[in-house]
């Protein structure tokens with residue numbers, strides 16, 4: 001019974017004397033956790049970027065440099081006859097309205113500048129308000145757009161399509 005008050009006193013004194021050290025230790029731990037968290041986030045970002053890049057390059061390895069340096073935008077075999085393909089990164093649509101005839105247009109809709117997202121049934125289609133443009137000349141085939149898609153110049157050589 002006599003020791004209880006004594007122990008209470010000790011307990012009361014300990015936090016008072018240890019508080020500064022305890023506080024520093026806690027700050028140190030918090031800082032450490034903070035840095036670890038940042039490092040973790042950075043590592044996670046690096047990891048996802050790496051995987052994203054490698055995935056993109058793997059799927060379209062020869063296409064990525066195309067926008068900058070005149071490398072091939074696409075292989076002719078990628079573009080279906082009577083159809084086309086949207087290259088989102090380059091903001092270009094390449095079509096093949098007839099066997100061996102390749103056309104390219106801006107992928108930006110002339111209505112409200114949404115990127116078009118598909119080529120189907122002979123038209124290039126905008127998802128925003130359903131404007132449609134003909135694959136042969138980019139002219140309006142339906143929807144609210146009133147102006148044709150801007151035509152881009154391409155060259156075809158050796159089975160490769162390049163932006164001119």
Ligand code: FES
Nearest residue numbers: 109111112126129
């Ligand atoms: S932005 Fe394409 S239809 Fe409106």
